[in-house]
Amino acid sequence: MPELPEVEVVRRGLQRGVVGRTVSAVEVRHPRAVRRHVAGAEDLAGLLLGRRVEDACRRGKYLWLPLDSGDALQAHLGMSGQLLVVPAATPVEAHLRVRLAFTDGGAELRFVDQRTFGGIAVVAGGAPPASIAHIAPDPLDPAFDEDAFVHALRRRRTGLKRALLDQRLISGIGNIYADEALWRAGLHYARATETVRRGEALRLLVAVRAVLGEALQAGGTSFDALYVDTEGVSGRFERALAVYGRRGQPCPRCGTPIRREAFMNRSAYSCPRCQPRPRRPHL
DNA sequence: AGTTCAACCTGAAAGC
């Protein structure tokens, strides 16, 4: 569920809540949450015990916490993952998968995940770790290369939204912000990437950055209690959404009812008037 | 090599 703004809100919470602290205990309550750590739960615990958290980093939707051992604790929230920093006495959550305690006896770090699509692992450190080398820089990263993105996009043989969702091309964008950015840029989700002009691609990038930045300012988008920050607080960006989840409601720009179409086993929301279907769509 | 899609899960909401 979480996309770049939501993950960045969590990163900031981890920066405040766990950086500088030393791990004193690790409890893995569900093996699926650590399946990316191939050596298993005990090995993961061994690599964490006694280690100090040095920093809180993010690329796209991936998080990692560099440790004083040179390794890093990597996390992905999947569709329903939460990283909570809560007092040790807090009752166990229904979907608590992993908990970490610290030597200062203060708040615990808890990984809670209803659907277990997310997970954590200890990986070799890096900026970013080699384990996420396939994830492209995200559009809020100073290292993001606009020219490289535009050229790579136009070399693709796919549809515009498929490309935005491909984390190897550009990272951090998911189903909500892809639809919102395409609406802001006035582009259809099935537009063939090879026909996108440079100016259109740059306009799309402006829209992507704007919507991600505004969502971050609002603390992210929370439709339900599944997305919350490290202190359990929901984001407020839902009310600012123009198209996502608004089937049949008026387009904020022209009043035309928003359409919802099946797309990649999920949904694509768009305005039929602001985002006309291209002559030769690539679905 | 590039592109697409089923599979991985739980639970809420809608449909009958």
Next chain:
DNA sequence: TGCTTTCAGGTTGAAC
């Protein structure tokens, strides 16, 4: 009131 179906913020590996 149930029972069934649909849908949900994502990624990956395998098939084409």
